[in-house]
Amino acid sequence: MKKCFQVIMTFLLMFGAVFVLAGCEKDNKVINNKIDEKIETNNQEEKKKEADNLLKEIKIEQVEGKVISDVFLESQFDLAVKLFKESVSASKNKNVLISPLSVLLALSMTANGAEGMTKSEMEALLGGGITIEDLNEYLYTYVNSLPSDEQNKLKIANSIWYRDEEDLTLDEDFLQAVTNYYDAELYKAPFNETTLTDINNWVSKNTDGMIKKILNEIPAEAIMYLINAIVFDAKWDVAYAEEAIFENKQFTNILNEKQIVTMMSSVEQRYIFDSNAQGFIKPYKDNKYSFAALLPNEGVDIYDYINSLTKESLTNTLNNSMYASITASIPKFSCGYEITMNNILKNLGMKRAFDSKMAEFTKMVNSVRGNAYIGSVLHKTFISVDELGTKAAAVTVVEMGIECSFSYNYYIKLDRPFVYMIIDNQTNLPIFIGVLTNI
Numbered sequence: 001m002k003k004c005f006q007v008i009m010t011f012l013l014m015f016g017a018v019f020v021l022a023g024c025e026k027d028n029k030v031i032n033n034k035i036d037e038k039i040e041t042n043n044q045e046e047k048k049k050e051a052d053n054l055l056k057e058i059k060i061e062q063v064e065g066k067v068i069s070d071v072f073l074e075s076q077f078d079l080a081v082k083l084f085k086e087s088v089s090a091s092k093n094k095n096v097l098i099s100p101l102s103v104l105l106a107l108s109m110t111a112n113g114a115e116g117m118t119k120s121e122m123e124a125l126l127g128g129g130i131t132i133e134d135l136n137e138y139l140y141t142y143v144n145s146l147p148s149d150e151q152n153k154l155k156i157a158n159s160i161w162y163r164d165e166e167d168l169t170l171d172e173d174f175l176q177a178v179t180n181y182y183d184a185e186l187y188k189a190p191f192n193e194t195t196l197t198d199i200n201n202w203v204s205k206n207t208d209g210m211i212k213k214i215l216n217e218i219p220a221e222a223i224m225y226l227i228n229a230i231v232f233d234a235k236w237d238v239a240y241a242e243e244a245i246f247e248n249k250q251f252t253n254i255l256n257e258k259q260i261v262t263m264m265s266s267v268e269q270r271y272i273f274d275s276n277a278q279g280f281i282k283p284y285k286d287n288k289y290s291f292a293a294l295l296p297n298e299g300v301d302i303y304d305y306i307n308s309l310t311k312e313s314l315t316n317t318l319n320n321s322m323y324a325s326i327t328a329s330i331p332k333f334s335c336g337y338e339i340t341m342n343n344i345l346k347n348l349g350m351k352r353a354f355d356s357k358m359a360e361f362t363k364m365v366n367s368v369r370g371n372a373y374i375g376s377v378l379h380k381t382f383i384s385v386d387e388l389g390t391k392a393a394a395v396t397v398v399e400m401g402i403e404c405s406f407s408y409n410y411y412i413k414l415d416r417p418f419v420y421m422i423i424d425n426q427t428n429l430p431i432f433i434g435v436l437t438n439i
Contacts, residue, residue, distance in 0.1 A: 058179045058186065065141035072138045075128030077311040079104060082125075086344040088306050093254050097337045097381040099230055099394030105143075105158060106228040106396035107345075108135055109184060110353075110374065112177045113364020118352045125350045136181040151285035153233040157206040158184040161199060162224040162365070163191045169366045178226075191218050199225060207231045207393035210382040211336075214395050222375060224365065224400035232392040234284035240264045240387035251331050254302070262332040264387055271324040274317050276300050276308060280326045281318075284389060291390060292318065293330070334384035341377040356403040367402055375401035 066072075080100035088096050104126060111122040111132045119132065127135040148154040160178060162170060178184040185202075189195040196218050204212045206229035214227075249263040270281035272292065279294035294317070296305040342354060352358050359373035376399045383392040 058175055060183075061176065061180050063137070063140055063180050065144070066134060066137035068138065068142055068145070072127070072130065072135075072142075074311060074315075075126075075130060076100070076104070077315050078128055079126065081309050081311050081314055082348055083341075083344065085306055085309065086347055087339055087341075088303070090339060090344060091337075092303075095335045095337055097335065097383055097392075098339075098379060099381055099392075099396070101156075102228045102230045102394040102396040103341065103377070103379060105139065105156070105182065106226055106398050107377070108132065108139060109158060109160070109178045109182050109226045109228070110361075110364075110398045110400075112136070113171065113174045113361045114353065114359075115363050116360040118358075118360040121350050121352050125345070125348050136177060140181045147288040149286075149288075151235055152288045153231065154289075155206065155208075155229075155231045157229045158182045159187065159202060159227045160184050160224065161187045161189055161191075161195065161227070163222070164188050165223075165367075167368045168223060171363050171365065174364045184226075191222065199227070203227070203229055203395050207382070207395060208233065208391075210384075210391065210393035211380055211395050214378060214380055214397055219375070219401070221401040222399050223367070223372065223402050226398040226400070228394075228396045230394045232289075232390070234289050235389035236387075237283040237285050237287065238266065239389070240266060245332075245387055249331075263329045264332055265327065265329050268326045268328045269323055270321040271326055272317050272321045274313060276305050280328050281321055282328065282330075291385075293328075330385065332386050334382075334386075336380070336382045338378070338380040341379050342374075345377060356401070361400070365400070370403035372400055372402055375399040 083098055083100050083103060084096070087098050107122065107126055111119060111126060114122055114132075123129060123132055123135070126132075127138075130138070143156055146154050146156075158178070160175075162168065175186065179186070187198075189198065196215055199215055200213045203214045208231050210231065211229075215225075244265045246263045246265065249261055251259045251261045253259055266282070268280045268282050270283075270290075272279050272281060272294065274294075277294045277296045277300070279292065282291040282293075284290060296302055346354060352360070353374045356371060356373045359371060361372040365372050376397075378397040378399070379394070381392070381394045383390065
């Protein structure tokens, strides 16, 4: 009996061990399967995310660029002065800050999709007649020559977002050009609330959070956004010491009102002047960038002075600085500015691009829905000047629209007798036709 009991117990223990092992193996298989499923799901979600956001894989081709010429520089001084004067004219009694480079880059990307008179008008404004093909080369060289390091940060980013619709076809040469010369990120998106959030997040990220939002909505007629973002962050070559910062000083504003401000004082060495103003140039670290200021002489109205500026006068003023000892005072300040540049650009001769019937952007996009045109050019900036240095950001958005967009304002309710058909799409002949009067 004793021996029999031992045999039975041994058998039961072995059976239990096998059962436990089998159960553990089953549990491990379940756990491993769940882990594998989770990994696969994450991989699929990541792939889906890439497929949803990335427009297409475009291999960047090597470009050489063009050596910066006087012709290019003169055209950009001209553009800067014109854009500034027109922006001031449109924003009387307001702080105005624009980034001509940001506007130039966004519109130059756009001009790569233009042809005919639309292209000619854009070339005349953006490059003083320089062809867009040559302007691409100049801008590639210029942007890549701008220094950026820990002390002098200058970050430039470009992106293109277009509506995910079957009847929209983007030109491959256009996409290749904006990728080669502007390193543009390309996104295909549904243009819904998620896209709106994605665009604003892209802007915030590429301006270091200084400009958190550029779009409030995406209109039904919008088919594409071409966006440039620039962020600048540099330290003064010599920071303001505590004893050089003065509280409770006065600043007289445009309405002749006295405002209490914090003034920062320093001794600078580069003096600039013209017949109606004088000022100074203050360097940032390593002399890679500088802050320049021009103060109109007593009795000279600020708007009269701005209106008197030309590309020649501004070029001469900045190029002919003198070494001198200048005691300079700058108010500590920060401000933001935004403007829709449609009328400004039209006033400067770029009219056809905004005309829904006459614009010629077939080198950019084709659609059976209608003709593509520029719906708006939005520009937004921010600057902060304090004792340590300067931070500034700019965003320019070119919104492309379609002339004959589908309207979402029609509401049709079949709640009374109606005619109905089944038609042949090739000929539109009705295969069936009827009227429903009663259900």
